[in-house]
Amino acid sequence: MATKIEEFLPDSAFLIDRQAKDWRDAIRLAGKGLEESGFTTSAYTDEMIATVEKMGPYIVIAPGLALAHSRPSEAVLHTGLSWxxxxxxxxxxxxxxxPVSLVIGLAGRDENEHLQVMSAIAKALSNPKANAALKSAASAEEIRAILSE
Structure with a gap:
């Protein structure tokens, strides 16, 4: 990735070991991480939930993993991720x-940045060793280090 992972995934974007009562709540947490990092407005969280309501749970892309996102819109201020x-x-x-235990929120300012960030995440998550390490990583620094490998 041309840019540093810290730019797309700052400390404020991490919500580790949180409780969600259902999938909407889980997406709201992902939206909260995006909002608190200055990537999106609250409208984007609603857009992510509406996407699943309209298109179904296609965002659950691997066992235990959801990639919550919506199309680039006015609600996206900067490209970024939440974890x-x-x-x-x-x-x-x-x-x-x-069931899902990891929800990655993805906000893309435009299609190109959206794809660039998704490709870096997919690369890390398709590596079984990295994937296992991500499930037990205790801190933002640890997770970013695994994703950067």
Whole structure:
């Protein structure tokens, strides 16, 4: 990735070992991380939830992992990520990959940046060793180090 992972995933974007009562709550947490990092407005969180309501739980892209996102819009101020690890997994309605314990919020300012960030995440998550390390990483620094490898 041309830019540093810290730019897309600052400390304020991490919500580790949080509780969510359902998938909407889990997406709200991801939205909170994006908002608190200055990447989006609260409207983007509503857009992410509306996307799942309209298109189904296709955002659950691997066992236990949801990539919460919506299309680039006025609600996206900067491209960035949030990282939510749930203390208790929740169902999104995706038979193959439920329940979900990791929700990554993705806000893309434009299609190119959106794809650049998604590709870096996909690379890390497709590596079984890195994926296992991410599940037990205790801090923002540790997670960023794994993603940067």
């Amino acid at each position: 939510v690890r749930l203390s208790q997994a929740v169902a999104f309605g995706n038979k193959a990959n439920d």
